[in-house]
Amino acid sequence: MSDKASGSRPYLPSLALVLVLLVVIAGAAGAFIYSGLYNIGADAPHSRIVFNALETLRDNSISRHARGIAVPSDLDTTRRVEAGAALYQEMCTGCHLGPGLEKTELSQGLYPAAPELARGDDLSPAEQFWVTILSEAGPSLHRRLAGARPAFPLSRARRR
Numbered sequence: 001m002s003d004k005a006s007g008s009r010p011y012l013p014s015l016a017l018v019l020v021l022l023v024v025i026a027g028a029a030g031a032f033i034y035s036g037l038y039n040i041g042a043d044a045p046h047s048r049i050v051f052n053a054l055e056t057l058r059d060n061s062i063s064r065h066a067r068g069i070a071v072p073s074d075l076d077t078t079r080r081v082e083a084g085a086a087l088y089q090e091m092c093t094g095c096h097l098g099p100g101l102e103k104t105e106l107s108q109g110l111y112p113a114a115p116e117l118a119r120g121d122d123l124s125p126a127e128q129f130w131v132t133i134l135s136e137a138g139p140s141l142h143r144r145l146a147g148a149r150p151a152f153p154l155s156r157a158r159r160r
Contacts, residue, residue, distance in 0.1 A: 042111045062127050069126035
């Protein structure tokens with residue numbers, strides 16, 4: 001006899017069971033995170049699933065945080081390119097290299113590997129700015145530039 005004919009409904013777990021399962025899963029995840037079992041060291045490659053999750057998080061974060069960044073119209077002026085090139089040479093080439101530079105012991109030892117920014121990427125100018133100043137270099141470069149934001153040229157100068 002079919003379910004319709006017998007008047008019975010397919011079995012669905014109760015709300016209480018679903019909530020208990022969610023609490024157990026959250027507790028297990030919390031215990032794993034706080035246990036320190038996962039080796040997050042820079043010398044231990046991530047599992048494929050963790051690497052993919054981090055890569056997806058990075059890409060989506062860049063897209064989201066770059067929204068609304070106003071890109072100056074004079075990025076290719078000599079003044080901006082020279083200013084960016086000087087900053088890039090001083091603060092970025094150790095990890096990200098530059099045109100004509102060979103890999104260094106530092107750049108080869110990073111995990112995950114720092115992208116060679118001079119090779120280009122598929123990021124918009126706003127995304128390049130966010131990556132260059134607000135995420136990749138992190139607070140140290142952002143504080144050093146003290147809000148002056150001359151670093152837009154970094155995204156252009158790093159390719160020259």
